[in-house]
Each structure stands twice: as structure tokens, then as C-alpha cells.
Amino acid sequence: MAIIEVKNVTKTFGEKVALDNVSLEIPEGKIFGLLGPNGAGKSTLIRIINRITITSQGQILFQGHPITEADVARIGYLPEERGLYRKMKVGDQAMYLAQLKGMSARDAAVELKKWFVRFDIADWWGKKVEELSKGMAQKVQFITTVVHKPSLMILDEPFSGFDPVNVDLIRKEILRLKDEGATIILSTHNMESVEELCENIALINTISAASTERTTWKLSSRMIPLRAAALLFRVRMLTQNSRSLSAWE
Numbered sequence: 001m002a003i004i005e006v007k008n009v010t011k012t013f014g015e016k017v018a019l020d021n022v023s024l025e026i027p028e029g030k031i032f033g034l035l036g037p038n039g040a041g042k043s044t045l046i047r048i049i050n051r052i053t054i055t056s057q058g059q060i061l062f063q064g065h066p067i068t069e070a071d072v073a074r075i076g077y078l079p080e081e082r083g084l085y086r087k088m089k090v091g092d093q094a095m096y097l098a099q100l101k102g103m104s105a106r107d108a109a110v111e112l113k114k115w116f117v118r119f120d121i122a123d124w125w126g127k128k129v130e131e132l133s134k135g136m137a138q139k140v141q142f143i144t145t146v147v148h149k150p151s152l153m154i155l156d157e158p159f160s161g162f163d164p165v166n167v168d169l170i171r172k173e174i175l176r177l178k179d180e181g182a183t184i185i186l187s188t189h190n191m192e193s194v195e196e197l198c199e200n201i202a203l204i205n206t207i208s209a210a211s212t213e214r215t216t217w218k219l220s221s222r223m224i225p226l227r228a229a230a231l232l233f234r235v236r237m238l239t240q241n242s243r244s245l246s247a248w249e
Helices: 040-051 090-100 104-120 134-146 164-179 193-197 224-238
Strands: 002-013 016-027 031-034 057-062 075-078 150-156 184-185 200-209 216-219
Touching: 002 040, 002 184, 016 040, 016 057, 016 184, 016 200, 031 040, 031 164, 040 150, 040 184, 057 184, 075 134, 090 104, 090 134, 104 134, 134 150, 134 164, 164 184, 164 193, 184 193
Parallel strands: 016 216, 031 184, 031 200, 075 150, 150 184
Antiparallel strands: 002 016, 002 057, 200 216
16 A cells, blocks of 8 residues: 555746656655755655645645645655754753643653663754764754654655764664654665665656756656666766656656
């Protein structure tokens, strides 16, 4: 069963077409890779799924019905552009974000402290966010994304800012969460992680239409062996300005 169905989604911003008739299905209980060069529309699609922005045409289904705010509460979203309130204490910030997702104060405190111990940052609970290193702040954001045990987790460049040791930590946590039943959308340029983690992928291609000077985006959910997909994606990244990128349509 698909947890998310994207049906003929188009998104325009004025004259600019950000997504052009996109359709795909994200199977439940899998790690799904969403790949493509910068500016290809990945983040726009993710924002539509999270109801941060709306479609110009088409719809998003969550477990077979049009997605609602109640469904969004079951999603954990780690955006590429991170954002914590720098003057707040780390624990207060984490508690606030967990309760925004519907957790009680008691449950949030219990679960957050388990995660802080697991990530070896328990000593930073009472420190201000501005005192954290970039890697520590990334850990806090990852924790607040998953602490409410969402059915669907959308991780946009989750390995950004981490050293190799912590990249491995996050990879292991992603696999553990998947084993516990979560569905995970992974948007990243880290092809090693895609090959290691993802069971299904979709590629977004950028095609320049010289006749109109308009850029459109096409997405395919066709599945191929991941090593072949990784190689193909690298080639496409090198040739993204070529009009020959329509092979996936």
C-alpha cells in the first residue's frame, strides 16, 4: 500500500513551472529516495506534501484519502534549511517542538531524554542553542523530527553538517526507525547513502526548453537497480543542462 500518492501535481509560481504533472507512489514501510539536482523541484514537492504550500493542480493522497492537517501531524519533517531558536535552552526548544506535534509534556520529556542519551548530548539539555556546535544542533533537529514517532518521516539532506562518525549514527537510526515501521522519504545528494539505504527511488530531471526559456521539471517513479540509478544520477548531474535528459519520461 502507498502511504503517499502524488497525483498529477503541477505547481507554478507566476510564469515559472516548478513541478509539471508529477505522479508517483511512495510505498508504506520503505525508505524512498527522492533525487535530483538543486532547483529541480524536490523541496517544492516536499512542502506540498507537508501542506506548507498548495498545488496549482493535482492532489496528494495520504493512505488513500486527500491529505489533511491531522495527517500532517503524523509526519516528521527535517527541512534542508535548519532552524532552532538560538536564545532558547536546548531542552525547552525540544519540548516545545515535540508538543507542537501533539505530545504531552510528560511523554515529550521521557522520550526526548531517551534520545538525548542515545545521541550522547544529555549534558546539553540546559544549554542555550547558540552554544551548540553545528553537528550537535543537527542532532537536536533530527531528534525533534522523529520523537513523536511519525508514520512518515521526510528527511531533506539529513547528513549535512555531520562528520563521518555521526553520519554513520544517523544512518543506523534511519534503518532502525524503518525496522520499527516508519516510512522514510530521503532527499539527498549523498549517493553512498542512497545506495545503502533506499529501496525505491524517484529521479527529478531538469530540462531547459530553449524555445520558451522556461524550465520544467519531470519526475519518474520508475524503479531500477540502485547502483545503476546512482550511476545514472551522477551522469545526469554532469549533463543537467542538456536537453537529452528526457529519457525518463
